[in-house]
Amino acid sequence: MAERILMKGNEALAEAAIRAGCRHFFGYPITPQTEISAYMAKKMPKVGGLYLQAESEVAAINMVLGAASAGVRTMTSSSSPGISLKTEGISYIAGSDLPCVIIDIQRGGPGLGGIQPSQADYWQATKATGHGDFQLLVFAPSTVQEMANTVFDAFELAEKYRMPAMIFADGMLGQMMEPVTFPEREPEISEKPWAADGHKGQRTHNIINSLYLQPQDLERLVRERFERYDVIKKTEVRYDEFMTEDADILLVAYGATARIVKSAVVEARSKGIKAGLLRPITLWPFPSEAIAAAAANTKAILCVEMSMGQMVDDVRLAVGGKQVDFFGRTGGIIPTPAEVLAQIEELARR
Amino acid sequence: MPMGFLSDSDRITVITGHYGSGKTNLAANLAFRLREEGKEVTVVDLDIVNPYFRTADFSRSFAEAGIRLIAPVYARTNVDAPVLPPEIDSVFFSTDHVIIDVGGDDAGAFALGRYSAKLKAAGYRMLYVLNRFRYLNGEEQEEQELIPLIEAASRLKVTALVNNSHLCNETTAGHLAEGLEFAREISRKTGLPLQFSTAPKGIPFPEDEPCLPVDILVKAPF
Numbered sequence: 001m002a003e004r005i006l007m008k009g010n011e012a013l014a015e016a017a018i019r020a021g022c023r024h025f026f027g028y029p030i031t032p033q034t035e036i037s038a039y040m041a042k043k044m045p046k047v048g049g050l051y052l053q054a055e056s057e058v059a060a061i062n063m064v065l066g067a068a069s070a071g072v073r074t075m076t077s078s079s080s081p082g083i084s085l086k087t088e089g090i091s092y093i094a095g096s097d098l099p100c101v102i103i104d105i106q107r108g109g110p111g112l113g114g115i116q117p118s119q120a121d122y123w124q125a126t127k128a129t130g131h132g133d134f135q136l137l138v139f140a141p142s143t144v145q146e147m148a149n150t151v152f153d154a155f156e157l158a159e160k161y162r163m164p165a166m167i168f169a170d171g172m173l174g175q176m177m178e179p180v181t182f183p184e185r186e187p188e189i190s191e192k193p194w195a196a197d198g199h200k201g202q203r204t205h206n207i208i209n210s211l212y213l214q215p216q217d218l219e220r221l222v223r224e225r226f227e228r229y230d231v232i233k234k235t236e237v238r239y240d241e242f243m244t245e246d247a248d249i250l251l252v253a254y255g256a257t258a259r260i261v262k263s264a265v266v267e268a269r270s271k272g273i274k275a276g277l278l279r280p281i282t283l284w285p286f287p288s289e290a291i292a293a294a295a296a297n298t299k300a301i302l303c304v305e306m307s308m309g310q311m312v313d314d315v316r317l318a319v320g321g322k323q324v325d326f327f328g329r330t331g332g333i334i335p336t337p338a339e340v341l342a343q344i345e346e347l348a349r350r
Numbered sequence: 351m352p353m354g355f356l357s358d359s360d361r362i363t364v365i366t367g368h369y370g371s372g373k374t375n376l377a378a379n380l381a382f383r384l385r386e387e388g389k390e391v392t393v394v395d396l397d398i399v400n401p402y403f404r405t406a407d408f409s410r411s412f413a414e415a416g417i418r419l420i421a422p423v424y425a426r427t428n429v430d431a432p433v434l435p436p437e438i439d440s441v442f443f444s445t446d447h448v449i450i451d452v453g454g455d456d457a458g459a460f461a462l463g464r465y466s467a468k469l470k471a472a473g474y475r476m477l478y479v480l481n482r483f484r485y486l487n488g489e490e491q492e493e494q495e496l497i498p499l500i501e502a503a504s505r506l507k508v509t510a511l512v513n514n515s516h517l518c519n520e521t522t523a524g525h526l527a528e529g530l531e532f533a534r535e536i537s538r539k540t541g542l543p544l545q546f547s548t549a550p551k552g553i554p555f556p557e558d559e560p561c562l563p564v565d566i567l568v569k570a571p572f
Contacts (some may be wrong), residue, residue, distance in 0.1 A: 006483045008370055008515060031401060035369075115401055175402040176570050177370055179483075179517050259572045334571050 002181045008172040010035035010182050011143045013103055014043070016151035017075050021187035022101070023049035026063040026084060028056060031115045032171035033105035036077040057082040061089030061102075061209045068098035069208040071195025073155055073187075073328040077103035079171070079207060080121050081112060083129075086114040089131030090164055095210030097194075097225070099158035101151065102136075103167045105174035108332035116332025117171035119255060122310035125168050126284045133222045135229055137165035137236070138283040140254040144178035146281075152185055157236060159190045161228050168283060172256040172334060192197065237290070238281035243269065247276025249347050252315050253304040254280045257335065261304050264340035273348045283311070288318035295319045302327060304340055360475045362441065362448045363511075365461065366500050367479030369492070372511025372514040372568075374405050376479055376548060377451035378412075379564040385415050392446040398432035398461050399453035403568050418446065427547040434461060442468050456499035457491035466505035477545065478508045482515040483525065488505050493536050510545035511537055518566075527556040 007015065014036045017025070025044060027037035037053065044051035054060035060076045067074035078086060083104045093100055108114035111121050125138045137157055141147040150167055158165040196206045212218035242262055246251060249268070253261040258279040268275040278294045280287050295301050301324045303312040309326040316324045327343045328333045363380065367372045377393060384391045393412060395405040406421035413419070420441070423433040441448045452462050478497055485492060497508055515529020526549055537544040546560035557560040 004483070004517065004520070005485060006370070006481065011370075171402065172570065175400075177518065179520050256570075256572075259570075263572045337572055 014039035016148040020152045022073040024067040026060040030079045030082045033079045057085035061086040065158040068100045069196045071192035075101040079105045080108045087130035094134035097162040101154045106170040114332040120307040144256045233285040237285045239287035240279040243275040244276035248274040248299045250298040250301045251277045263337035268344045291318040364450045364476040366452045371479040371481045375568045378567045390446040392418040392448045394450040397453035399458040405451045453511040456503040459500040459504040462504040475509045477512045479514045482529040483517045513547035
């Protein structure tokens, strides 16, 4: 049996990336994700990989662009303000149809904000990670084990669809320690005939580029990219449901917040309130259909986030004209199960 | 002296170890235990490396128990600045039992070096906390490699090991037995005595060994 050990979320992400075949990591420190860089600095040389601490987040993401162009598995990580700095490079990577994995261990914002956990970058991750018409695959794990598993999927789907994938977590998940077993899973590294890895006189040049001076060319490429997005929306949606079958009150929450909500749902059930939780695992593609189905017979819908309510609009779109209530804490404050339970009880009385 | 972990001669206890080995949980449990025995206790949070999961998180329960806490100036705020309070020096003039919770690894022990001369003059014991389940198979040598690095960074000597092996809420008696075996092996290889082990309350410790039953105080909010 595979070994079960204690790891911080950040360490598990780094170890899983190495196991998934990533040998090129470009980092820059920022709380609360620095353990990823520290782990990579320690372990990459032992597996013949490259850890490089760049001079800035901007440099690191451009190094990822370069490594991805050469067809290798590559990753960078940061936390909210650092991701803002990377967004230009992420847009270039998307515009060049390159796969990579970007980890965001969110902290409070805007600006330098704070260093405590937050989910206030949902809009950034799902709607505006840089300029231009593009999307990222966005995974929101909620346990250290799921963080480890997701790294493999993120690399594989990024390569399959030739686009960047983000693992979107928060300071609590990054810092907390939980038992984890690494999947006995051989990385499936696909052939990359498009890579600029040397033509050796055997083929024509591969050109990696995001600049198209002819608008017709650019439109054609963007449309082709969006056809891929349509496939992803049909086939790659992931979510988890907990006691939603007979729920009167449907809660929607992701990441660490989903675990707080789950505790509140269990507590509500013990008080005779039929609450249930739908947890989006992919934030893009968003599980709109699943939420609509789960909400079909509920009396109330409550979205809970560590933000002022950024996912709530996507939930509202999913459920058509139904009312969606929101509860959240922000600025680095973690909602408690008791606070969420109080919201559920209020909805039950309504 | 009950079971070898709370000696009156050890007025100042310094807790070091691998990042995430359980130093803070041990420090808090030792503090409450000493206080229950009627001792005056001061806890020093010397972790200026990691702003998450730290002894300063227990400020309220320490205050309720009558335990004095000295924490970095900006601990538990949004300012991530490595500033140590001058109050720390007061521990060298008091008669309190003092528990110094140091940051993880040699990086965390660096701040401790600032007090090495005073600690040597006052006398101290420096515990190195182990958790077998923090590591992947085949990485046990990391413990042996880390001890001299922590000693070099702090300019102090580790005097004993504490076996704090556990697997969070999945811990079984079997894990504790495996952890003890691991700690004994490290003890043999380093020549450092194994002072005591910990066991989460309610889980039987397998052998007639010095053992501190501990509450899980460092935990996530769900």
